[in-house]
Structures are given as C-alpha cells and as structure tokens.
Amino acid sequence: MFFVTALFSPFFLSFSAIAEEISAKQTLERMVQAVNSLNYEIAFVQTSPTNMDSFRYRHIKRDNKTYAQLVTLDGEQQEIIQRDNLVSYFQLGSRAFTLNSGSIVDALPSVVRSNFDKLAQHYEFIVLGKNRVAGRFVDTIRIVPKDDFRYQYVVFVDEENGLLLRSDMLDREGKLLDQFRVVTLYIDDRLKGLTDYLNKVSTPPLLNEAQNNVDSLSWKAGWLPYGFERVRYSQDLFDGEMIDSALFTDGLFTFTLYVTEAESQQPHQDQTWKQGEYTLYSEVIGDKEITFIGQLPIATAKRIVQEVKFSNN
Template structure:
C-alpha cells in the first residue's frame, strides 16, 4: 500500500514533467540496471548539457568497447576546448593553460551523473525507486523513475531512461521541496559500431605523465566521523600541506551523492563560529569546534551537513 501511495503522490506532484499516466508500468530497478549495462557496453555518442541554477555547460561524450577494452572521450563544446580521453584503465586530461596528466581510473566521471555507475542493490537499502510512466526526451521515448531517499538527510533524483537502448537521457537532482539543483540532459544520441574507428585516433594521442595516486593516509589530527547518514562510507582519505598548515580530508559517498570533510587547526577564531552557504547542488558548511575548524563541501542538505560536522570526534 505504501508503494502505491508514493506512486500516486509522485504523479500528482510532477505534472509539469509531462508523464503519461496511461503508459504501461515497468520495473524501476530493472530499468536502472539496464541503464548501467547500456552505459558500459554500447558504442554510442551523446551531446548533452549540464545545467545548474547559475550555469550551463555543453559536452560531447563518446564511448566505445573494442577488443574487451573501454575507450571514451569527453570534450567541451563551448569556450576553450577541454578534452578527457580514456584508454581502458588510464584517463588523460588535456586542459588549456595547465599541464596534461593521466590517472589510473576505469571511467571518466567528470560532468557525467554518478547515477550511471551506481550499485542499485546497495542504493535500494536507502532509496525507493518509483516508476513515473513515459516521457519524451531528445525525440526518444523514455521511462521516468523517481529515486526517493528513505530519510531526510539527502536529496532526491529523477531519471529518464531510453526505453529502447537503456541509455540515460536526463537526470534531475532535486532538493526536498522539488527545486532543481542540477540537470543532465541529452540533446542528440547516436549508436553505431562504426564509432570503433575512433579508437585509432585515441591510441595515437600522446599519453601525458601518470600522476602518483593519493594514498589512503591516516588523519594526522586524530579525528573520525561520529555520525553519517545510513549508507555513506569513506571512499578516500588524504593529507595535504598548504602554506605550512596540515589539512586532513576524507571523501564519503553512498553511491549517488558525495561530500568531503576538511579538518584543520583553527586560526584565531572563536569556538562554535559557523558559516553556511549554498551553490547549486553543493552545500558549504564550516564550524570551529574546540581548536579545530571542520568544513563540509558536498551534495547534502544544510541540516545534514551541520550534523555531520558537529558529530566529528577527536582522540588524543
């Protein structure tokens, strides 16, 4: 009864999206899993825009599977050209006015929604997947799905998956009130095995030097997150030295949203002094607790950010 009620409410709340209430029902989780498979296995090219309340950028992304290896290319379409090239487990960055470099990575993650790489069995522990019927995106029919958190500590997500090939055509990140925070939207889509010819070009591009990986360094300031929303885990920890000051950081993710905590020694400010501001999908929250300054930057509501910061624990 709960799932039926949620579905009816969702259809009532989002009439402006043009869903068809008369379309056949479908299994939302299976559709999402089909999307994850299509993104990784098809040979395709998409042009898309990424939009926030204050900015819009356009890109072209090409993905090719050849000889059991993955090749991909992401190129900006506005302003100075920036290019990211993937050759199997190596991803190279080419940007104007900066030195090119290469990272060990199995995917290009820049500008692409995290939802396409998510583990949906894991997400199902903390989110409900609600089918919303059919829509039309980029001239193609798509299945709409609303991804709703089971708590009040994170945002919601709408996805529109091509019903024929399974590729993501649109993804909307919304706050708890339904306000748009960020949108991924495909403008053109092209699927063809002839894209495999692009691998010849990608293999000829000179590979920039490989950067050293950031080690999972224990925090020097002896701290840990005392509370996290369910499903969030530490992904990476690092330590940097900036102008003689040690900065500990830790990246956390639940497979859909991410945030980073930064911990430094406080410099001449009063304890419990806090700062908060928002920029699109990102929340910035900083507070001085004792003699440490703790800063949150990530994709969670302010209330969640504040609690996470205030629950950071220190040991001697």
C-alpha cells in the first residue's frame, strides 16, 4: 500500500498544481471581463514608496459603447474622459487633447488589460487564498515571472463581482514598488445616466500620434526578455535634435528605448535612476546615447541597453 501511495503521490501533486494554476487563471480572466463589462464607480489610491495619489474612476457600458471617467481627488484637478474609442485629457493650465484609444490607461494597473493566455508562457499564477479589501472578500493571486528579468504582481479580486480591489507590484525580493487599492466600490446600472454628461463635454482636438512614425529605425534591441515585443516606434524632433523611440511590452510590463546622438563619445558613461516601479538607465555607446525608461529591474535595463544593435554594426 505504501509503495502504491508513493508511486502515485507525484502524479497527484502535479495534478493539484495544474488545477490550482487553471483556477488562478480563471479568476484573472474573470477579473478582466468584470473590469471591462460592469457599470461601476470606485475611489482608489495609488501608492509608491515616495508618493500617494487618490482618484475616482467610473466605467459604463451603454448601447454597445464604453464610457469612462477618471478624476483626481487631491491637488490640481485633472479629468480624463473616454467616449468609446476617444479618450480626452483635461487639465488646468494645459491645452486639452484627445487620443484614439479603447481605454483609459492612466493610474489603472496594466494587469486589468492583460491577456493571460499569452502571459502564461512567461508567468506562473499561484492561488494564495482568501483575504479582505475595502470590507469585501477577495481571491488573492500571485503572478510570478518564470525568469529573473522582471517584477511580480499580487492581485486581490472581489470574489462576488470579479473586480480588482487591490494590486501590489513587487520586486523579486518582495519589496513594494506600486500599489493600487480600492477604498469604496459602487456597482449600479443607474450610472448609465452619466453618459448624458460625458457626451455633452466638448471633444478637444485629436492628436495624430502616427504623424512622426517611421517605416523603420537604424537600430534594434539585440536582446529582450522572452515575451517582450516592440509595439510602436517613431522619430521626433526636439530642440533641433532627432530622437528615436521604441515602445516594448510583454502584456504586463512596458518600457521605452530612446536613441539620440551623444554629446560626447566617452565609453561606458552611464546614469541610473530608480523610483518605485520605474527605472531610468542611460549609457553612451559609440556616438549614440541610449536611454531606457520603464518597469523592469536595473540589471535587465542595463543588459537591454548594452545589447542594442545598429544596422551599420
């Protein structure tokens, strides 16, 4: 009997681990669906080691269109309004503008927009059990990378409605880099009445983000952590200097590379800056200055920068 139990124990342990990961993934997928389909209002705080901001976010589905509003609750008033595929930005003292976008990405964690089928190739999903956030019971899931090149998430999903009530972005040692935490939650179809107000707000000029896009760049990333891919690149003229930029993402974390002509050609000249989830790493290589800004550890940023390849190399 002992031999039979010992023989099949690894099988049952393996099956249990697979079942747990499937359960965790289903919870995460339910979260994405709830965030994008329910009519709700949340007040939340976004906290980093050096800063804390508070916001109110409203999300409405009406007539097969998506409406949303994000406003600051502290300091200078700022408002972002989504009317289906148009997102408009309003801020005192600044010119209002509109972007083509299917969602408001500012202040909201990227985990609510993730494709977990795709992320499963590079992350593990681990059930941590039950907890409470804002007086509500939640399912707690840890999203852990399968390598050492990126950060991790812990998410707290309302077990009743599937909404994200809290997310912690952590480094590999478990240090908090950024936290999203809901304070109050309100779900009601009567929020659809807000769309009458949102539709009356004048639409600021639409920015043409494609106007500076180019067919190709003279450089490329020679190494990226698995799963990262380039999603946009462009050239911009700033103070008479041409700046190449390229945006990369793995569906959970993002970073941008900037390439300019170097003021000097001193080899191995670098600058490093870290604040919360964001890393800035800059190094002069040959006659180019390459700068990384994004949500990855310093060691990863340094390797990405140092392995940029130019077409004439």
